Amino acid sequence: MSKVTISRKEHFNAAHRLFNPDWTDEKNETVFGKCNNPNWHGHNYELIVSLTGEPDPETGYVYDMKKLSDLINECVIDKLDHKNLNLDVPEFKNLNPTAENIAIVIYNLLKAKIGSESDLKIKLYETERNFVEYPA
Amino acid sequence: MSKVTISRKEHFNAAHRLFNPDWTDEKNETVFGKCNNPNWHGHNYELIVSLTGEPDPETGYVYDMKKLSDLINECVIDKLDHKNLNLDVPEFKNLNPTAENIAIVIYNLLKAKIGSESDLKIKLYETERNFVEYPA
Amino acid sequence: MSKVTISRKEHFNAAHRLFNPDWTDEKNETVFGKCNNPNWHGHNYELIVSLTGEPDPETGYVYDMKKLSDLINECVIDKLDHKNLNLDVPEFKNLNPTAENIAIVIYNLLKAKIGSESDLKIKLYETERNFVEYPA
Amino acid sequence: MSKVTISRKEHFNAAHRLFNPDWTDEKNETVFGKCNNPNWHGHNYELIVSLTGEPDPETGYVYDMKKLSDLINECVIDKLDHKNLNLDVPEFKNLNPTAENIAIVIYNLLKAKIGSESDLKIKLYETERNFVEYPA
Amino acid sequence: MSKVTISRKEHFNAAHRLFNPDWTDEKNETVFGKCNNPNWHGHNYELIVSLTGEPDPETGYVYDMKKLSDLINECVIDKLDHKNLNLDVPEFKNLNPTAENIAIVIYNLLKAKIGSESDLKIKLYETERNFVEYPA
Amino acid sequence: MSKVTISRKEHFNAAHRLFNPDWTDEKNETVFGKCNNPNWHGHNYELIVSLTGEPDPETGYVYDMKKLSDLINECVIDKLDHKNLNLDVPEFKNLNPTAENIAIVIYNLLKAKIGSESDLKIKLYETERNFVEYPA
Numbered sequence: 001m002s003k004v005t006i007s008r009k010e011h012f013n014a015a016h017r018l019f020n021p022d023w024t025d026e027k028n029e030t031v032f033g034k035c036n037n038p039n040w041h042g043h044n045y046e047l048i049v050s051l052t053g054e055p056d057p058e059t060g061y062v063y064d065m066k067k068l069s070d071l072i073n074e075c076v077i078d079k080l081d082h083k084n085l086n087l088d089v090p091e092f093k094n095l096n097p098t099a100e101n102i103a104i105v106i107y108n109l110l111k112a113k114i115g116s117e118s119d120l121k122i123k124l125y126e127t128e129r130n131f132v133e134y135p136a
Numbered sequence: 137m138s139k140v141t142i143s144r145k146e147h148f149n150a151a152h153r154l155f156n157p158d159w160t161d162e163k164n165e166t167v168f169g170k171c172n173n174p175n176w177h178g179h180n181y182e183l184i185v186s187l188t189g190e191p192d193p194e195t196g197y198v199y200d201m202k203k204l205s206d207l208i209n210e211c212v213i214d215k216l217d218h219k220n221l222n223l224d225v226p227e228f229k230n231l232n233p234t235a236e237n238i239a240i241v242i243y244n245l246l247k248a249k250i251g252s253e254s255d256l257k258i259k260l261y262e263t264e265r266n267f268v269e270y271p272a
Numbered sequence: 273m274s275k276v277t278i279s280r281k282e283h284f285n286a287a288h289r290l291f292n293p294d295w296t297d298e299k300n301e302t303v304f305g306k307c308n309n310p311n312w313h314g315h316n317y318e319l320i321v322s323l324t325g326e327p328d329p330e331t332g333y334v335y336d337m338k339k340l341s342d343l344i345n346e347c348v349i350d351k352l353d354h355k356n357l358n359l360d361v362p363e364f365k366n367l368n369p370t371a372e373n374i375a376i377v378i379y380n381l382l383k384a385k386i387g388s389e390s391d392l393k394i395k396l397y398e399t400e401r402n403f404v405e406y407p408a
Numbered sequence: 409m410s411k412v413t414i415s416r417k418e419h420f421n422a423a424h425r426l427f428n429p430d431w432t433d434e435k436n437e438t439v440f441g442k443c444n445n446p447n448w449h450g451h452n453y454e455l456i457v458s459l460t461g462e463p464d465p466e467t468g469y470v471y472d473m474k475k476l477s478d479l480i481n482e483c484v485i486d487k488l489d490h491k492n493l494n495l496d497v498p499e500f501k502n503l504n505p506t507a508e509n510i511a512i513v514i515y516n517l518l519k520a521k522i523g524s525e526s527d528l529k530i531k532l533y534e535t536e537r538n539f540v541e542y543p544a
Numbered sequence: 545m546s547k548v549t550i551s552r553k554e555h556f557n558a559a560h561r562l563f564n565p566d567w568t569d570e571k572n573e574t575v576f577g578k579c580n581n582p583n584w585h586g587h588n589y590e591l592i593v594s595l596t597g598e599p600d601p602e603t604g605y606v607y608d609m610k611k612l613s614d615l616i617n618e619c620v621i622d623k624l625d626h627k628n629l630n631l632d633v634p635e636f637k638n639l640n641p642t643a644e645n646i647a648i649v650i651y652n653l654l655k656a657k658i659g660s661e662s663d664l665k666i667k668l669y670e671t672e673r674n675f676v677e678y679p680a
Numbered sequence: 681m682s683k684v685t686i687s688r689k690e691h692f693n694a695a696h697r698l699f700n701p702d703w704t705d706e707k708n709e710t711v712f713g714k715c716n717n718p719n720w721h722g723h724n725y726e727l728i729v730s731l732t733g734e735p736d737p738e739t740g741y742v743y744d745m746k747k748l749s750d751l752i753n754e755c756v757i758d759k760l761d762h763k764n765l766n767l768d769v770p771e772f773k774n775l776n777p778t779a780e781n782i783a784i785v786i787y788n789l790l791k792a793k794i795g796s797e798s799d800l801k802i803k804l805y806e807t808e809r810n811f812v813e814y815p816a
Contacts, residue, residue: 003272009265015423015448034490040423041490042450060234082442082449098740129689136683139816145809151287151312170354176287177354178314196778218306218313275544281537332506370604401553408547411680417673468642559695559720578762584695585762586722626714626721
């Protein structure tokens, strides 16, 4: 039977700051601009989680959307929502919270819970006009 | 010459109910929850149909968007719009109308009309936050 | 101090059918067309509830958005979501569930809970292209 | 001649925290919940500025949209974008940065620049599902 | 009985150019900038038509949305869609096709058809970020 | 390390006309319909440019979104925005400006500037309901 991709959209709000601790303030300012504000700024992140697999013949589901939503909320949203990514989330203690890196962190959080039988993909909107996908 | 994917968005409204006739009412309720309401519920489905091929050098079109819209309306929208998927659409007589299965049914309806020279893909939004793609 | 309007968006899915029991089937079919399907059809309803008042000087809130969301879910969403409006919701036993009438029913459900000090307004999208507001 | 309302949409990203310095930490936590995180959180704010007046018979404009966009950027966006509202914006030194209060601050910033001949109105989305309008 | 506002969204695409024939080319260029391109530019216009009235007790409708859609298509869309507003639409022969003026023209086209018992209002998006409402 | 796709959305407005100079007026009218209007029509084009590569370990960026936005504006938006594609843009002197061909032109404009180490992809919305992707 052929495979179907299912996707669930969730959202979270967070503060963050982009900077590289190995660089001078001047270089951080030059490279990251307004995103380097030491007092932080923030975003409404829109998160789309996709799974690919064959629909179960008994349910017609690749994966129960309600369970997928619950899983995303438990593993990702509760950890990131209304947080300061740099200060409150251990995964970003030594990792710059760019959209690229946030997507990779979310992928790893979910991959541990989703069985290997389902392909997993993350799409993350930092703003309506800037977004990333992982894996490519 | 390189290939381009073109996409056309259409919509339809329908009622449906998720259940497996081989299961007890209790199991249906456990698995499908609110979607198992025997009195039905419904959705505004947003449908995106994509075709991939080389643009015709004389028209610059992969496929005429107007003709694609007409084809989707004739083969899919007229059949599903303002209908009860379980009761009014023969394809779901013995098939649970999950988003996954609706996308597969729409694919098969259109594939019969679209020549094999164009790759066909279906994206179906059941709600703004739940959507599927077929083939994956 | 000046008044501010705050708004909260929620959604629900439901099946319904438009018809007038005092009319013949023919007249119902003529007036309501596809919306008269006796097997029902359905929609994703997007609901925006607005309250107008002066912000509380201690909180800066006209009304706590979290409490407003909880109130809408308790009074409206739990009653209408994944339901057949005609069969499952007593308010529509003798009232045609047009978007206009659904908005009036939602207004009355919430007005009983919202103190008279706050102006209440309902905006209801039946589809992305059809929506109503009450009171006008 | 009759009046027309024109509207221009802009956006900014910011970090903030809701709290009342006259309250205990416990009361702040109880009232503001996750929005009280002392490490901040943030949003993509969508801002719609509306002006009402008679179109100029020579231009057909109520107000030049390009000039309105420039004015919003100079007076509002440059002041709030990629900032911590509590720490970086003097207007919120003693004012809780709720959506209601942000809208009032933006109104006052623009009112000083817009002549009294044009009615001014602010609509501010804190998230897609929470928004405010001032004046009501 | 209380009044309800109903709204229907339609769209059209058109080319136009902003200029005042009583002005020099230099003044037109200064005032209208890129919108003054003598070779034209264009937009996807999103049009929302709103009517306010009491729901008919027999139908529950303020106005049949299907009839409203048909009326907008006959009176407005067929006249403006895929047209050059300045060259193809007589109403703009001596009227600059700003969003403000297009909204007034659409209002007048529909007002002649809508009985005086229903309040009529036009909202017109020239882009996602620029829109007008008439009457204010 | 694994690859991430980043995407940036920009927009432009333009007039155009579809026709094949080798065909009779009748054939152009038959094939292109309303899009063949000799007085032009127009669109708000939404453009999404995607790049795929490995995030730089020092910045966490696949590509700086601000630089990508600047590049798109310099190479594409300044060339196409508020223009007549057929008359003002040399690339369409002998090429029909269908969405497919506009996407290919934009790809070629950007490919010359983006290093070969990053995969480039173009998504172009001609309307909300018609869009294309290149390469497929």
